[in-house]
Amino acid sequence: MTTDTFEVSTPSDREIAMTRVFNAPRRLVFDAWTKPELLRRWLGVREGWTMVLCEIDLRVGGSYRYVWRGPKEEKLGLGGKYREISAPDRLVSTEAFEDAWYSGEAIDTLVLTEKDGRTTATLTMLLESKDARDMALKSGMETGVAQSYDVLDTVLASITPRAS
């Protein structure tokens, strides 16, 4: 099963790294990550959530912005700027959610390596503040959280694969 190739690790106290193998050449994986018409088909879209806005200006210093809409008309925006672009093997960008309740910014580094037509993707998120990580934890573990936290939970629940 493909999910067997999925690994999550924490290289440091502010980093989380995810490694996954895809059965496709890396230029396709890079395209799927950087072309709006492709990205909006897989990133964060699950059970009633759609990406209603996906703007990508793929240049160093260029911005991207994603907005999702949920089944109860909830909206969630995420955006950032590209810092390094080396197609089809490396992409570095900043990332921050737009809502006020979330103050954490992260730097995402995507590295793609190809072997025998298969691509290993490693996505490392370096959290600039610890807020982002703590928020992710709190929203999962505390009850009676503010409504804005519920939005995050709804998102997370909605994109969780069904237990089989």
Place this chain on the structure above:
Amino acid sequence: MQAQRLDSTFAALADPTRRAILARLASGDASVMELAAPFSISQPAISKHLEVLERAGLISRGRDGQRRPCRIEAKPLQEADAWIERYRRIWEGNFERLDALLEEMKAKEKKRGHDSKRNTRKR
């Protein structure tokens, strides 16, 4: 505070020797001497690592006289695990959808390849 503890948990886990110590303790309590044995570093160096782990609440030290056996403490690890699990769940779903999309992209490309070959042949 939970968030603060998570900081020290991740800081403590960032070191390979400390992770190895925890792995060893997962199979049972051990003294500093027993813990130092498999490593090529000194006992005082191991003691330093144990201090970090103890401060992070990842281990506790027994009162058994000189031996003071170390014991692994599960709760901070479970909290750290919950955080990692959250990312895992989110991205597992994303990656499964990406798998499906990539298959589609490959099929399209293959078809396009066939078409262009056919076109060349016609000419």
